Amino acid sequence: MDLTFRSTSVPNNTQIATVLVDASSNITAFNIDTTSVSVDGAGPVTTQAVEATANHETSTAEIMKTTTAPTTTAAATTKPATFICLIAVLFRVTTPPTVALTTKVVTFRSTQDTFTPDLQNSSSAAFMNRASLIKRQIEPLYQRQFPSSFNSLDLVSFRSGSIINTMNLRFVDTSVPDNNQIQNVLIGAASNVTDFDIESSSISVNSASSITATHKISLLTAASLGLFPWLLTSQQLLL
Known part of the structure; x- marks a missing residue:
């Protein structure tokens, strides 16, 4: 999963993981293996580029990012962009028996x-x-x-x-x-x-x-979930 936070108030990895672990006992549509929860933080990004590759067998993901500084002209000044911090959360869904x-x-x-x-x-x-x-x-x-x-x-x-x-x-x-x-x-x-x-x-x-x-419970069956980040649209930045 991708979780997006404002870069000025990003919770730490333990806080993010705890939310998912605590929720595992209340979710009925699928099971979460709480021992598999991991959080991988990425720095501030803009919409210039966010690229990733997900590997389902190893449950790892890499995020490539670029940051563009705000520009000013003699005629007008652009407000600084509010950067978005992208957090990758990985967890394993287990299969309950029939x-x-x-x-x-x-x-x-x-x-x-x-x-x-x-x-x-x-x-x-x-x-x-x-x-x-x-x-x-x-x-x-x-x-x-x-x-x-x-x-x-x-x-x-x-x-x-x-x-x-x-x-x-x-x-x-x-x-x-x-x-x-x-x-x-x-x-x-x-x-x-x-x-x-x-x-x-x-x-x-x-x-x-x-x-x-x-x-038979409808299940999500996977050894693990990879990270599938999408390109952030221009609406994700507050100008």
């Missing part, structure tokens, strides 16, 4: 809520708002109860009567809790949820079909 998941279909009834036709449309605001509401309150309960096996929760559909809520719960294939354990989490939550209600007697867990899926 995880096989089992999906449990769970339904429950909310007797105090009123069904509206737009809840049948998964693209409607009503559907998305209710799905977000239920997911926000129920998903953490399963995460705490089954920390080593629970993967995710998604709302699938809403039906009338008053509202019948259907959701998919995904667990790691090798340690799926039984139906009673899954059901008991909702029963225990019934007295604590505030924005919707759960009729305990209506809770159903589908164990017959036990849908199995392979969960």
Whole structure:
């Protein structure tokens, strides 16, 4: 990656690397090998030339630069250019393993809520708002109860009567809790949820079909990332 700072206030390499290392635990789309993070600073540059070659096998980069001093004429004086400092940050993206998941279909009834036709449309605001509401309150309960096996929760559909809520719960294939354990989490939550209600007697867990899926995370796979700096345009200098 290229990070660009004003030359008057460039953080040191440790500060730059720390930001990336600290962020690694919150990134979900890919993994960062924190031991591979390195920072390579280059001096002030102007738009005259910034050239680099990236070597993916060794994760090194060279930056060639030239600096042009501001010029003045008898008629007018040009303000000094604000130089840009280009920092190269290299890190390695690791590949998480493919995880096989089992999906449990769970339904429950909310007797105090009123069904509206737009809840049948998964693209409607009503559907998305209710799905977000239920997911926000129920998903953490399963995460705490089954920390080593629970993967995710998604709302699938809403039906009338008053509202019948259907959701998919995904667990790691090798340690799926039984139906009673899954059901008991909702029963225990019934007295604590505030924005919707759960009729305990209506809770159903589908164990017959036990849908199995392979969960493949979209990954960036590379032994390392090289540096690809681009020529700075004239807009990157404040005249």
